[in-house]
Amino acid sequence: MNKVILVGRIVRDPELRSTNTGKSVATFSLAVDRRFKQEGQPEADFFNIVAWGRQAEVICQYLGKGRQIALTGRLQSRSYDAQDGSKRYVTEVVLEEFDFIGSKNDSPAPADGLNSLDLGDDFSLMADDDEPPF
Amino acid sequence: MNKVILVGRIVRDPELRSTNTGKSVATFSLAVDRRFKQEGQPEADFFNIVAWGRQAEVICQYLGKGRQIALTGRLQSRSYDAQDGSKRYVTEVVLEEFDFIGSKNDSPAPADGLNSLDLGDDFSLMADDDEPPF
Amino acid sequence: MNKVILVGRIVRDPELRSTNTGKSVATFSLAVDRRFKQEGQPEADFFNIVAWGRQAEVICQYLGKGRQIALTGRLQSRSYDAQDGSKRYVTEVVLEEFDFIGSKNDSPAPADGLNSLDLGDDFSLMADDDEPPF
Amino acid sequence: MNKVILVGRIVRDPELRSTNTGKSVATFSLAVDRRFKQEGQPEADFFNIVAWGRQAEVICQYLGKGRQIALTGRLQSRSYDAQDGSKRYVTEVVLEEFDFIGSKNDSPAPADGLNSLDLGDDFSLMADDDEPPF
DNA sequence: TTTT
DNA sequence: TTTT
Numbered sequence: 001m002n003k004v005i006l007v008g009r010i011v012r013d014p015e016l017r018s019t020n021t022g023k024s025v026a027t028f029s030l031a032v033d034r035r036f037k038q039e040g041q042p043e044a045d046f047f048n049i050v051a052w053g054r055q056a057e058v059i060c061q062y063l064g065k066g067r068q069i070a071l072t073g074r075l076q077s078r079s080y081d082a083q084d085g086s087k088r089y090v091t092e093v094v095l096e097e098f099d100f101i102g103s104k105n106d107s108p109a110p111a112d113g114l115n116s117l118d119l120g121d122d123f124s125l126m127a128d129d130d131e132p133p134f
Numbered sequence: 135m136n137k138v139i140l141v142g143r144i145v146r147d148p149e150l151r152s153t154n155t156g157k158s159v160a161t162f163s164l165a166v167d168r169r170f171k172q173e174g175q176p177e178a179d180f181f182n183i184v185a186w187g188r189q190a191e192v193i194c195q196y197l198g199k200g201r202q203i204a205l206t207g208r209l210q211s212r213s214y215d216a217q218d219g220s221k222r223y224v225t226e227v228v229l230e231e232f233d234f235i236g237s238k239n240d241s242p243a244p245a246d247g248l249n250s251l252d253l254g255d256d257f258s259l260m261a262d263d264d265e266p267p268f
Numbered sequence: 269m270n271k272v273i274l275v276g277r278i279v280r281d282p283e284l285r286s287t288n289t290g291k292s293v294a295t296f297s298l299a300v301d302r303r304f305k306q307e308g309q310p311e312a313d314f315f316n317i318v319a320w321g322r323q324a325e326v327i328c329q330y331l332g333k334g335r336q337i338a339l340t341g342r343l344q345s346r347s348y349d350a351q352d353g354s355k356r357y358v359t360e361v362v363l364e365e366f367d368f369i370g371s372k373n374d375s376p377a378p379a380d381g382l383n384s385l386d387l388g389d390d391f392s393l394m395a396d397d398d399e400p401p402f
Numbered sequence: 403m404n405k406v407i408l409v410g411r412i413v414r415d416p417e418l419r420s421t422n423t424g425k426s427v428a429t430f431s432l433a434v435d436r437r438f439k440q441e442g443q444p445e446a447d448f449f450n451i452v453a454w455g456r457q458a459e460v461i462c463q464y465l466g467k468g469r470q471i472a473l474t475g476r477l478q479s480r481s482y483d484a485q486d487g488s489k490r491y492v493t494e495v496v497l498e499e500f501d502f503i504g505s506k507n508d509s510p511a512p513a514d515g516l517n518s519l520d521l522g523d524d525f526s527l528m529a530d531d532d533e534p535p536f
Numbered sequence: 537t538t539t540t
Numbered sequence: 541t542t543t544t
Contacts, residue, residue, distance in 0.1 A: 001139060001140060001141035001166075001204065001269075001407065001409070001472040001474070001501055002139075002140055002141075002142075002166050002168075002169075002179065003138070003139045003140075003405070003407055003474055004137070004138050004139075004209060005135060005136075005137045005138075005273045005403065005405055006135060006136055006137075006209070007135035007136075007275070007338050007367065007369065007403070008136075008543075009543040009544055010543070011541085011542045011543045012542075012543085029541075029542065029543085030543085031542065031543040031544080032135075032136050032209075032543095033367075033543090033544085034136075035136070035365070035367070044542085044543070044544090045136065045209060045210055045211040046211045046541070046542060046543085047209060047211060047225060048225075065543075066543060066544070067543095068369075068370075068543090068544080070135065070275050070338065070403040072403070072405055075138060075140070075166075075179060075181060075209070075227075076179055077179040077180050077181060077537095079537080084218075087537080089537075090225075091181060091182075091224075091225035091226070092225070093209075097303070099275065099301075099303070099403050101275065101336075101369055101370065102336075102369065102370040135273065135275070135338040135340070135367050135403075137271070137273055137340055139269065139271055139407045141269070141409065141472050141501065141503065142539075143539040143540060144539070145537085145538045145539045146538075146539085163537075163538065163539085164539085165538065165539040165540080166539095167501075167539090167540085169499070169501070177540095178538085178539070178540090180537070180538055180539085199539075200539060200540070201539095202503075202504075202539090202540080204269040204409050204472065206269070206271055211541095213541080221541080223541075231437070233269050233409065233435075233437070235409065235470075235503055235504065236470075236503065236504040269407060269408060269409035269434075269472065270407075270408055270409075270410075270434045270436075270437070270447065271406070271407045271408075272405070272406050272407075272477060273403060273404075273405045273406075274403060274404055274405075274477070275403035275404075276404075300403075300404050300477075302404075303404075313404065313477060313478055313479040314479050315477060315479060315493060316493075338403065343406060343408070343434075343447060343449060343477070343495075344447055345447040345448050345449060352486075358493075359449060359450075359492075359493035359494070360493070361477075
């Protein structure tokens, strides 16, 4: 069991790339307000979100900077080799579902009243995330 | 909204430390099996879990290596300065609740049939996690 | 492990009552949009939410009809005796935490920029919900 | 956003039926231990779980009474007409994913080391749940 | 820098 | 290496 649920705002426009086997990957950063603001502590947490396949493409089409969304996903740990040769560890969220939140018109809305997108998980694509998306 | 739910096994005995203001912090690593094992991909994800206050102490008392638990928490991003002067970013799970899972006798069981522990969140302690727990 | 996460709109102003031992209980109904609208199917699910203690009071003060919120809680099953003598079963959500969602000004906002309320769970109050809140 | 996460035990062997359009539906009841046992209160909550399509079939094949599982799903409200002509409301969990929990050998294990099953959501089937599964 |  |  591995489930993450977040409500937050997209920090910058998502970026679309593709792996060397031709799969789409979208990455973006999500700012999630902390429930208890504390002196000298950040007001939000920032998480890296990764989406794959057709969902990646839809995200880049519909989700822009500042957009508020609710999402579910799974937490993923990954390591990569830093430029200095050391191993680096990263924890990110692999997107499963997302919903638009807030006033529908405070952001470019998707076509036809769509307010929820889930393009299926297409797990076959996931073997080849051979490069660190962040 | 920021919620994480994980079911996994504790990788090594949790470590108990305390901040310079005297608060207890426990840290441990949790191995969470992936739902879809894939060739050439790790079988599990590994996450760093942080617990505070009295909950930290209870965890170190009752939870050991190999123990299977279900937990809820919140995802937290944190930065710290690496030895080489660069900024490093870490994403970890701050523990909220946990339950013992699996056969009650496959591990040192807590006293009196306890199978769920939630010592309250004691959010006042959280301001001073000035050192990276990992 | 028992966790529910919902984002939806409050259907009617919450109602405040108190148990015969003097504990506050707030109940309200939450409309949650379905992700996949289907011909001839309802567009939303409607759930009964119960809040206890001080949280109940805060909710009745700050949350009104139409307000969009994100909440976490636990699912609870309960039985009661119907007027015809038969046993009736009810499944409801016991509120744990909630956040205000959407434009802060589309609804009477709480004092001082508050955007998240969690008054503690006060589990001691829970023994005496001897009457069906719904 | 509508997500439920439960860890519990299956109360009776799941039942397989099919709708009048030929879709498979499995229903079962899940007992979820309460975190805080209280005098005079039930020790567990009992929830009705519904699974559709191929997932329904797999469940009836692999999951029996007493099996401990972790699941995610969505909460659903539904109404039906009781025999006495009155409208009855039901809240149940529509299964999305599940994992086997606990010792792998305390129950008939699925073939080939499978420890997680997710047959896809097959949302097209969902329009015709025209009869109350419970 | 890994548990079963 | 941040959104409102």
